Amino acid sequence: MTLEQLRHSPEQLRTRIAEELDRARSRSARLTDIDREDLVRQHSPLMSPLVWDYAHIGNQEELWLVRDVGGREPVREDIDNLYDAFQHKRSDRPSLPLLGPDEAGAYVAEVRRKALEVLERTPLEGRRLTEAGFAFGMIVQHEQQHVETMLATHQLRVGAPILDAPPPPPTGPAADRTEVYVPGGMFLMGTDLEPWALDNERPAHAVGVDSFWIDTDPVTNAQYAAFIDAGGYDDERWWTPAGWAHKNTAGLTAPQFWHREDGVWWRTRFGHVEEVPPHEAVQHVCWFEADAYARWAGKRLPTEAEWEKAARYDPATGRSLRYPWGDEDPTPEHANLGGVYLQPAPVGAYPKGTSPLGVRGLIGDVWEWTSSDFTPYPGFAMFPYPEYSEVFFGPEYKVLRGGSWAADQSAVRATFRNWDYPIRRQIFSGFRCARDARDADV
16 A cells, blocks of 8 residues: 555554664664674765764654654754754764764664554644654654665675675666657646655656657667767767866766776776676766766766656656555565675666656666756745755756665656766766657657
8 A cells, every 4th residue: 555545544544654764774683783894884985984874864853753743852952963864974973073883873762662552652733743653754764864864885895705695687678769759738747645755755746858869778888888888978069168177176986886897988987896787777977977978878867857757757647656656555576776796787677667658667676867856846835844854955966766776666656866076986876868859740
């Protein structure tokens, strides 16, 4: 049952919330059940020590569920400043008097015990913060988002592998065509109905787009390698001025973690060195690289509205679906989510996740860069705190959509909006291309 259906059954909703909290904790606990030295070390100035992320997860849970929703006395009020993400830059966090691994583990366990007690006693209605368990869902999503952040930290870690996973499913049937036509017109973007949707996904509003073509699948490693081989990193024509300047300053020559030996592309993935799989969606590319590839291919990145219309619009009914495949919650047959394989699957591996228009792989595998800046929707209302979305609105950030293989289904919706600086590459980001069309092009 969906959350919207469960909101009318409080006990079933409590059970679902407890299960989601436990599922998130099992993932974060696994990523921190490692050598103490690896937990406290900063593996990159871009990332926090893993032990900071773990205690931060507990601190946010304490602030919102134990103190705010539950009205209980603080567990560790003295550490609030240490784990406030806005008080200390990531590069500075190793120098703080952080909780050690054992102390952090005991802290998050104590907070979780109290949070579950609050869950049992809190009416899941009558207050916006607790309606349909919103505050609990917000904390579930927060922890799952930090799981993805911790996976990015693990990817930056140097040393023998400590994470492993089975291989992803094989590629599915080839697509009938490499592009899908999306008719112009209005559609409903955003949501008013998802109980755990965050403020930047709201409100639902009608948006019009012109007709366009969008790639059936995300750009693959093989396609991106062709861009490199064609001299794409050496030709200023394909880059914006800012992108060209960043490419030169940062010395970009290929996706992060790639290297070439004897004409063969290899990558390092969680300590494993392996040949780059040609049919997987390319990942670890920044917005500037994605934009340059699109220009080289004679296309462009889709706007955020175009991406969402391709993902949600059902031409048979004219309505916007919850997910590309319909209104059903994600299952392992729909998308590559939850970090099961620790990598993208080959394109086409999830035919049941195809949208009504015929676009594949829109949820899972890689976050997809769009051309859009991160801005509020018309009628946006901040809730429950400005530091989630509001303080990030502006042209400094680009929107990513769809979720990666590392994202969890609780933190991925067809309306979910991610954002980051256009220079970011350590995230599990890829893209697909679009181009303008006329109705006569069908």
